[in-house]
Amino acid sequence: MTRRPSLPGADELFRPTGAAESVTQGWVETASAPSRRGSPRQKHTSKITVYVSDEELLALEHARLALRGIHGLAVDRGRMVREAIAIVLxxxxxxxxxxxxxxRLRHDE
Structure with a gap:
């Protein structure tokens, strides 16, 4: 008996991620904006870089560990950020x- 883990195949890793989106006046609008959801773990086609403070990163990591330890949800930081963006939008x-x-943005002005 081998102790090698069973890994997903290429078809699973690189599956199409077709989303129902339309581009309007430079903005991407989903088909159902009121019921926005963060995208699940999948291969994404766009990337942004966001810089955060050490405190913000530590808080995000604490939240990730709480989701895992208390709520039984094993999610990565990217998934958490996508959900947070969906909630705010x-x-x-x-x-x-x-x-x-x-x-909040007006408060910062």
């Missing part, structure tokens, strides 16, 4: 001027 769509994002 859904709140902006629904509440506009009164959204958490607008209020």
């Amino acid at each position: 859904a709140d902006l769509d629904e509440h506009g001027e009164e959204s958490v994002l607008v209020r």
Whole structure:
């Protein structure tokens, strides 16, 4: 009996990630903006770089460990960030001027 782990094949790793998106006036709008969801673990076609402070990174890692240890959810930081973005954008769509994002950004001005 070998102790080698069973790994997924290339078909599983590089499967198509077709998303129902349309580009309008330079913005990407999903087919159902009010029910935004962060994308699950998959191969993504776009990348951004975000710089965070040491404290923010530590807080993100603590949250990831809490999700795993307390809630039984094994997710990576990228998934957490995509979910957080989806939540903030859904709140902006629904509440506009009164959204958490607008209020927090105005507070920083």
